[in-house]
Structures are given as C-alpha cells and as structure tokens.
Amino acid sequence: MALDTDQHATTTDRREERAAHRGAPPLTADVAGLRAFLDGPYAEVRDEVRRGLADHASLLDEDVDLSRDELRERVRDIVVGIGGTGQAAHGFPPAHGGGGDIGASVAAFETLAYGDLSVLVKSGVQYGLFGGAVQQLGTARHHDAYLADIVAGRLLGCFAMTETGHGSNVQQLGTVARHDPDTDEIVVTTPDDTARKDYIGNAARDGELAVVFAQLEVGGERRGVHAVLVPIRVDGEPAPGVRIEDCGAKIGLEGVDNGRLWFDDVRVPRDNLLDRFATIDEDGEYRSSIDNPDRRFFTMLGTLVQGRVSVGGAGLGASKVALTIAVRYALRRRQFETEKGEGETLLLDYGMHQRRLLPLLARTYALTAAQEEVARQLHEVFGADTPDADDRARRALESRAAGTKAVTTWHATRAIQEAREACGGAGYLSANRFAALKADTDVFTTFEGDNHVLLQLVAKGLLTDYSSEFEDLDQFGMVRFVAGLAVDTVIERTAAHQLLERIRDVLPGGRDGWDQEAGLLDPDYQLAMLRYREEHQLAGAARRLKAGVDDGGDPGVVFRTVQDHVIGAARSHVDRLVLEAFVARVRALPEGHTREVLTALSDLYALTTIEADRGWFLEHGRLSAPRSKAITREVGAIMRRLRPVARDLVDAFGVPEDVLGAEDLIG
Amino acid sequence: MALDTDQHATTTDRREERAAHRGAPPLTADVAGLRAFLDGPYAEVRDEVRRGLADHASLLDEDVDLSRDELRERVRDIVVGIGGTGQAAHGFPPAHGGGGDIGASVAAFETLAYGDLSVLVKSGVQYGLFGGAVQQLGTARHHDAYLADIVAGRLLGCFAMTETGHGSNVQQLGTVARHDPDTDEIVVTTPDDTARKDYIGNAARDGELAVVFAQLEVGGERRGVHAVLVPIRVDGEPAPGVRIEDCGAKIGLEGVDNGRLWFDDVRVPRDNLLDRFATIDEDGEYRSSIDNPDRRFFTMLGTLVQGRVSVGGAGLGASKVALTIAVRYALRRRQFETEKGEGETLLLDYGMHQRRLLPLLARTYALTAAQEEVARQLHEVFGADTPDADDRARRALESRAAGTKAVTTWHATRAIQEAREACGGAGYLSANRFAALKADTDVFTTFEGDNHVLLQLVAKGLLTDYSSEFEDLDQFGMVRFVAGLAVDTVIERTAAHQLLERIRDVLPGGRDGWDQEAGLLDPDYQLAMLRYREEHQLAGAARRLKAGVDDGGDPGVVFRTVQDHVIGAARSHVDRLVLEAFVARVRALPEGHTREVLTALSDLYALTTIEADRGWFLEHGRLSAPRSKAITREVGAIMRRLRPVARDLVDAFGVPEDVLGAEDLIG
Structure with a gap:
C-alpha cells in the first residue's frame, strides 16, 4: 500500500487556505428573505404564535422558583388560555371552533416550541393527542359531544x-x-x-x-x-x-x-x-x-401521525433557540489573544468553534425544509378538502414522519448539548435557557415513538416497498415477510446499474465517472452520493435477511443480527430525503442574496453529511482519498464564507427576544 | 473507479454470521477478577467509600422533594461529616489529619462519584480545590493555621x-x-x-x-x-x-x-x-x-493538576452508574417477538442495542485503565516520598491529565445520554438516577478546564515537545513559538519513516505490509494504527502552522484556521495513550478468564476507535476497503461474544445497590 504523500497534502492545504482568504465573493444576508424561507407558507400563523409567546414569557424566568404544583398550575392556565386561539385550534373543524387547517396547526406547534416546553407538551397532549384522537378515531356523536369543549380548553x-x-x-x-x-x-x-x-x-x-x-x-x-x-x-x-x-x-x-x-x-x-x-x-x-x-x-394508528410530525417540528424549534443563544454568545464573548495588539478573539473566529456550530446551523436549515415537506404531505393527506388518500400515500407519509421525527429529535439533543458546552460555565446556569431546553427535550427521542423503533418502521417500508398488506410492527413478521416475498423486488429496484443509469442523465461523467468529475458543490452530485449509499445499504440488508433465512437460520436471530444494517439503511434514506427537500426549496428561489446564502448552507449540510460517513463512501469506491480530503477542505471554506453572516442566520429563526432569556450570554 | 462488488460483500457477511454462531469459545467472566482489575491498587480505599455511600444513599431519593436550601444543607452536612474520613482526607499530610496518599485520595474521589454528585462536587471544592490550594500554594504557616480545620470539615x-x-x-x-x-x-x-x-x-x-x-x-x-x-x-x-x-x-x-x-x-x-x-x-x-x-x-497552576485528574475519574464513575442501569434494564426488559412462540425478546439480544451499549462499556474499561495511569503518575510526581520531579515529567503529567479529563468527561456525557435513551420513558423519571446523572455531570466538560481548551494544551505540549521554556496558554504565543522554533523537531520526530522503522520491529509484514498482514486482534497492530494517525496529524498541523507563517500570513489567522487540525491531533494522541494503558494492564495479567474477557474489551475499544475514524485511515492509505469492512464485522463478532457476560461486566463496577436507585428499571 502506498505511503501517503504528506508533502502534497500540505501544499494543497496551503493553496486552499490562501484561496479562502482571497476567496469567493462575500455573502450578504437578508434576514427577511431567510425568515420567509424558514417560515414557509404559514408565516402569519407563526407570527401570531410569536406574539402569544411574549405574553407568557415570564414563566421562563419564574419556573425555577415555583414548586412542582405551582408550576403545573401556571402551565395549565396557559394551556387553557390558548384554547380556541391560533396557538392551539387551527387543526380542528370550523364547526367545533377550529380553523380547519392542519398545516397551520403544525406550524403553530413548531413555533410554540420557542417558548416554555411544558406549555408546548401539555398543549400537545390536550389539543394534539387527546383532541386529535377524538377527532380522528371518533364519529359525529363524539365530535358533537366533546370537540367544542376540547378545542376551547374547557375539557382537559x-x-x-x-x-x-x-x-x-x-x-x-x-x-x-x-x-x-x-x-x-x-x-x-x-x-x-x-x-x-x-x-x-x-x-x-x-x-x-x-x-x-x-x-x-x-x-x-x-x-x-x-x-x-x-x-x-x-x-x-x-x-x-x-x-x-x-x-x-x-x-x-x-x-x-x-x-x-x-x-x-x-x-x-x-x-x-x-x-x-x-x-x-x-x-x-x-x-x-x-x-x-x-x-x-395500523389504520387507526396511522391517523395519529400528526403527533410525530409535531414532535419533530418542536425539536427543531428548540434547536433554533439553543443555536441562537450560542451563536450570539460566540459573537460577543472573547477569549485569548491571537493577534498581537488586537485584544482577545471572538469565539466564532476560531476554526474549531465554527466547526462546532455552523454545520449544526446548516443542518437546522436543512431539517426545516424537510419538516415543511412532511407537514405539507400531512396537510395533503389529512386536509379537509382532500378525499381519503390512498394507502400508499398514507404509508409513505407515515414513514417520512417517522424518519423525520427521529433525525430532528436526535439533532435537537445534539445541537442543544453542543450549544450549552459552547457557552461554557455561563451556559450551566438556569437563568439561561439551556437547563430547560436540555431537560425538557430529552424525552423527545423517546415519546411519540422511540427513535430506533421508528427507523425500523422506515426500513420496513423500504424493504417491503410499502407493498405489504398490513404494516405490522412485529419483528418476526417482518423477517418472514421480507424473506418470503418482497426482497426480490427490493433487490431489483436498488440494483446498482439502474441507479447509475439514472445518474448518467444528470451528471457529467455519466455512470463511470460521475463521482470523480462532478463538482463537489453540484447538488445533483451530492444527491447521487446519498442515494447511492441508501440503495446500496438497503439492497445489502435485504440480501442478508434473505440469505440468512435461506440458509435455514432462525429468522429471529437473523433479523437481530442484521438489525443495525437495517436501521443504518433507514438513516441513509432519511438523510437523502432531507437533502432532497432542501435542494428543491433552494432551487425554487429566485437568484439573489437569499439563494446564495441558502446554497452555501445546503452545500455545508450535504458535504458534512457525506464527510461524516466518508468511511463508507471510501469503502465502497465512491470516494477517492484525494476527493475525500477535498470535501473536508471545502467544508472549511464554506464555513469561512458563512462566518460573516452567522448572526443573520440565527436572527432569521425569529425567536422572540422575550423568550431567549439569556441576557448574561447574549447581552 | 471500480464498482463495488455487492455479491462478494454479502457472501463474506454470511460467512461471518455463520462463523459467529459456531464461533469462538464462549467467554466466562469472573466478577471478582474484573473488579480487581478496575479497582486497581486501592481496592480497600474504594470499598471504604462504597460503604460510606450506602450511609447517605437516601439523599438520592429525597433530593427532588427538597427545596434548594434544604438540599444544600443536607449536602453540606454530608460533606462536613466525611471530613477526616477515608472519603475525603487521604491526600493531606498526616500531620494535619490526612492520610498522606495522593493516589488513595483520587481513588476515593472516583468512587464517591457513584453517589450524589452534589456531595462529590462540594467535597471536591472543599477538600480538593480549597484544601489543595492551601496545601500546594501555601507554606508551613498556612498549613499549621488552616489545614487541620479544613481536613476535618470545620473550616469551609x-x-x-x-x-x-x-x-x-x-x-x-x-x-x-x-x-x-x-x-x-x-x-x-x-x-x-x-x-x-x-x-x-x-x-x-x-x-x-x-x-x-x-x-x-x-x-x-x-x-x-x-x-x-x-x-x-x-x-x-x-x-x-x-x-x-x-x-x-x-x-x-x-x-x-x-x-x-x-x-x-x-x-x-x-x-x-x-x-x-x-x-x-x-x-x-x-x-x-x-x-x-x-x-x-504555570508552575503554580501545575500544582493544582489533581483537580483535573479527579474530575476525569468522577466522570467515569458516573458513566459506570448509568451503564450499570442501562445494561441491567436491557437484560430484563423485553419488547417485540422475534422468534415465534419464544415470547418477546430481551433488548440486549438486539444487534442495535448491543451496538449502543457494548462499545461504551468497553470504552469505560479502557478509560479506567487510562485514568489509573494518570493517577499513578500524579502520585509519583506529587507523592510525599518523591523529591520534586523534573519539569518535563510535570508537563507530561499535566498534558496527560488535561487530555484524559477531556475524553472521560465527554465520554460521560455521551454514555449517560445513550443509557438514558436506552431505558426509554422509564429513564426519564427522576425516581431513576438519570435525571441527576445527566444534569449534574453536564458541567464536567467545562469546569476544571474547558475540554477544547484542554486539548489545545495537549497539542501545544506535543508541538513543542514539552521543550518550551514556559507553558503559556496564550494562543498567539503558541503560533509564534511553533513557527519560530520547535516545528522542525516535531516534523523530524514524527517523520513517517521513523515510525515505520519502529513498527517493523513488532509487526509481521514490516514497514510495507504491516497494515495488511497483521491480525486485526493484534494489539501491536491496533497501537500502530493509532500511533500512525497521531504522528501524521501532528506533523501535518506543525507543517501547516509553519507554512502559514512562512508565507507571511498573520500568525493569529493561521492558528485559527489550523485550530481544528491541532485539536484533532491532540484527540488522536489521547486515544493512543488510552489504548496503550489498557493494553499494558491486560498484558500484565496472568492467562485465564479475566484476561480473556478484558482482551475482548480491549479489542472492542481499539477496533471501534479505528472504525469511528476509518474515513481517515482509508484516506491516508492505512486501511484497504476490504479490511475496513472486516473491522466492522469483527466488532459485531466481539459484541456477540461479550453479550453473555454483559451483566458481569457491569457488576464488576461495584456500584452499591443502595445508590443504583433505579428499582423500576433493574428490578
């Protein structure tokens, strides 16, 4: 095996570093444009919730001094108080005091996550889970008897x-x-x-x-x-x-x-x-x-999918609060002198600090686009003016909701933790929001479906191509089913040559050279990489399941052995869906500053996602060593371009100042 | 670029899976032997603390119902109460009521971390930071005036x-x-x-x-x-x-x-x-x-290094509590049927669940060995019967303490979080220990030195070869110094050919084939891999710093750009130290069950560490794609071997049942 050529790598690094300083034209951010992108079609609904949050923002400061019972009472009063308003009632039928707009109700819930999370979760229980079950599983006599009182917060x-x-x-x-x-x-x-x-x-x-x-x-x-x-x-x-x-x-x-x-x-x-x-x-x-x-x-359960969509969106909302605080702190806090006579350096001017926060910021943008897509599909399938969608669309929605919930809530746990650490000791005090953000969101990875179980559900949909007659969660059933029936379809569908034929049409270099010749910043290249990984892992998992059973292995044991492969394929699938949603939204924008900034964020999300699993791409011959290193350098260059607009990127989240509540950190 | 040969990979997977079931001989665990390994030379000190913990274990249940002031009072009473006992006084001179044994004081503190962490941290402030500063920075008149009262808990x-x-x-x-x-x-x-x-x-x-x-x-x-x-x-x-x-x-x-x-x-x-x-x-x-x-x-600061050593050990102690609960839960909790008629399956029999917990368990063992090594060096440098150690030994200790503290406390955050999630909703209740474990250890990554700053300190020692005249923390000084003086030494010391010459002596295949021919389970191979990465990254960082300054770049800007590379090299260095410490301890054991189990854990730690950064090894020509995949399969095989002794592995931590406090989870 050839020795690595150190000298070459260093020369390349130097060239890159110089280029970064001469570099690409500086980015200009337009907060309103970014906000419009993030808020999507329900900007007004979100603004109404933002105003509502300010009304009970004081709870965020007072909660630590209240006893558990006092706190529960305060939270109940707020939850009852928002009954019937745009903070809680969008999803119910107008006949019972609602707004008849499911998309609006998800947007409202996501925004409510900027505030106190006990209020959010208790609202979710009352208006989402409880009210939603009566609405979705009940019939007219239940609606007539209960919905108006539920929507108004009179019946908890x-x-x-x-x-x-x-x-x-x-x-x-x-x-x-x-x-x-x-x-x-x-x-x-x-x-x-x-x-x-x-x-x-x-x-x-x-x-x-x-x-x-x-x-x-x-x-x-x-x-x-x-x-x-x-x-x-x-x-x-x-x-x-x-x-x-x-x-x-x-x-x-x-x-x-x-x-x-x-x-x-x-x-x-x-x-x-x-x-x-x-x-x-x-x-x-x-x-x-x-x-x-x-x-x-599973049909009954399926009608309750809005809960999963909502929790995913809430995790994103909480991440936005945490990242807003951490980025603003990093633009205010100085520590250590690095340039003689220049005073101490801002935290966000350190390469390591950029590495800690900016990819999380890009991922938050990407997941927002993915979340909007799942909310859009939810609205379409369950919307009042839509006739019952077909089973396949429902199952695709359930799968997307499950996968998106898993990745957004894990992202929340990780982003909030990194943001806390990036604020040092000050981040440890309850006067700042991190205590509540960390503690309150911790269970998001568990409730409305344990994330690993949800990814297994996603995998099952992929392995059966949503074609199974029923979506049993039983693992044993899954193994039997896959081994007996659908696996050939999956293997055929994911055959490498088919994927490569499709790639040939969109990328330079075609099926033999696309992964070498396409530009790293070409979204079609990035998407092809994620799709290749997904289909390859899926085919591999299907073959291992089938082979294990064909060899006479106990199906249960076979499944348990292949389980992490199966779940890995599901994660790759969700990664691809997220990038696809983000790229599609960015491509739809007119040329201009906003599109440029979002393109940089999309590139950063795509390349850090590939970089994080570059071991896999190298193992499977889809990245050469020099190209893999080039991705890491490109990530550095994009972060340096984004650094000057970092404040704008978090301002665009539109977290009301009243609920940021971290005066010591952000001034 | 060649297409990946899917069919071949699957065949290999199948062969591996079959082999795993026929597989290696089953492991037998001897809890007492493992306990002796973990407890090290201070087993009696640890047992004394274990008994003491049981005395105030009730605080762990009661804390959630106490007001902040009541809780502080309870904690103060306990901290005062352990004054002068083996839970707090080992490190002070016998003349003032101490035990005169620094190693014992670290062992006691590590074990105290099994209990309430407010008690631990307040003890650390009182007997470690405050008492330690009076002892280390003061002179006889201060010792005579204060130490006896401090040691006894009379003067806080x-x-x-x-x-x-x-x-x-x-x-x-x-x-x-x-x-x-x-x-x-x-x-x-x-x-x-x-x-x-x-x-x-x-x-x-x-x-x-x-x-x-x-x-x-x-x-x-x-x-x-x-x-x-x-x-x-x-x-x-x-x-x-x-x-x-x-x-x-x-x-x-x-x-x-x-x-x-x-x-x-x-x-x-x-x-x-x-x-x-x-x-x-x-x-x-x-x-x-x-x-x-x-x-x-920096000489003054250096005398306070025990604080860092102690926090690292405490993070490990907390991880052991969390993993004990999660593993015992996974051996009790069943969910979903996978084998027809066999009832639901134990969580730990799922491949994914093994992936979540067993590598963390192996890492906990590895870090325990590394922690014992840093405590041993601390004892040697600061021990009463040792004349003042030379500067170089002190600096090496400070660097090792900084690096070990960073990796152990990050490990604690990660292991506790994974353990919580692995216990589902039940893990979210305060009746179990996770609430306190998560919240209390969160600041460990920040106090006694922010982990990123500590890794930079480690990097500095490596880049200057501990030869700088003073260890200033100033980043600008570091850049100047590296650029001007030590970098050639570093580059020479880390030259690839030197490393490969050394490797040739210990591994089959010698300098050209070692990374292909050595067995994956050969510790010399594993160590050579980690050492290669460390030295390569270090040389690369040194060259980038030098080149940046030679090119006339502003040293501050150069440093900030290269910072994540510098910190990456430090992490790789610590990874190598940890494996070295673990391998050395295991090699010193007599043949037998205990050594076999620990060898499997050492292999699991080494291979998951290489696997986690396999992108780097592939990029740098030190792993071929087939060998990289073989590592992943080997990790699976080792986990399946360890599965039957998982309970023994956590029982060996010796967390007293009284302080586990998770009855709902572990029965």
Missing part, C-alpha cells in the same frame, strides 16, 4: 396508550375493554401492573376524560386494540374504579402532570367506543369496514 | 479563580491584590463586573475563607496572578467589603452553593499571600524562586 383529557410493559409494542397492550351484552356497556380493566397506563400527560392532576387504548373483547372474541373514552376524574377526584398515581419528578417537563392509571372494571356506555373504523352495533355485534385486524390497528 | 472555603470575563484565559484575570506598604497589608479589589468571581462553589452559602486568585501588585509593579487568602463570611454574614451573590438555579448540582464574589478594597495581612512560589518580604520586596513570570504562573 388524556391520551392513554402507553403501558409500563408496552411502550413501543403497542399492539400487545394489556388493558382490556370487554363489551358486556347484559348491560350494553364496555368494561375497562387493568389486568396487572404491567398493563397500567404510564407516563400519561394530563393524568396526574388535570385530565377529566381519557382516550384509553385497550384490547376490545366482543362476544367473547378479542378484536385487537381499540380506543374507548373513559372519564377518569370527577370534580377533581378520581372517578369510581379509576386509580391514579403521579409519576413524580422527571428529568424535565415538570409543568406537565404525567401520571399512571389503573382501571378496576370501569363501566362506560357502548357509545364511548371511538368507532370510526370499528363499532359494536345495537345487537352487540362487532363490525368493521376493515377485515384484517392488523390492518385495522 | 472556596477556590476563587474563575471570573465572569475570564474562565479559560485565567492569566488575564482582572481582580487586583495590591500590597500597601504603609499598613503592610494586601488590598483585594474587583475593578469591574467582568472581574467578579463567578460560579464559585461554597461561596453562596457556606464558605468562610477563599483562596482568591488576583493580579499581585507590589511596589507599583504587576507580578502576575497569585493566590491570597481572604475571609469572605463571618458568622454567616458576608465579611466587610465582600459582596456575595447566589448564582441561583443551575442545570444540576443544586446541592452546591455556587456564588459570585466582589471585593471592595478588602484588606488582609501580608501573610495571607500563599507564598510557596513567591513572597513579599518584610521590607515590602517581591521575591520569587522563579524569575520568569509566565513560568511562575
């Missing part, structure tokens, strides 16, 4: 799905809802402690009504998980037969009253079954428009 | 170094200590708000005496930063001329009373100067045994 409720024993595998929940033909009631029972409802928001203190997910039993036959409305609290006391326990202190979100629920043969009228997809008729017969019980279950 | 104090305006660049502190010849006093003054002392532990509530770092002025001349003892509180009230402010709520460590201090011309006797390295004589003349003021300053 819970979304009681998760159990202690089953968080991810919700198809195996233990709670039972048995139809009693003698009284024509539904009897809800918690058979044992693993089936207690756990971590349920609004349960410990405020909720009166719960959407309880339980195994429905009709005429002695189990029908799978269904949702039933159960009153849990009357005049502030637990309803008869309901036991409630407080989950107690948590890492964060202390303003949300999470609790546990047990049901001791609680009887509710038959009408309390949320029966959009399945009902019990007057004769006590179970009837459903969907025959296959798995398909029925 | 502060280490008042950091200021709002200067955390990392402490040579530029703003506080002034002026000698007044008329009264023969020292007058301590805070000239402005940027010079207020900030984040000072023990300041807000309990401290009576502070070691204040200030610019000493004698006879009208500035002499650089020195330490002065200043009473700050009398009978619970601020001393005259001292203003104290509470830092208020923090992300964590709420049991520690961090505060701010202002001095308004506070007068103390001349004798209050801690004058081991410089004094003011009776005639008001400044005298020091060290002429060069920079050298004097």
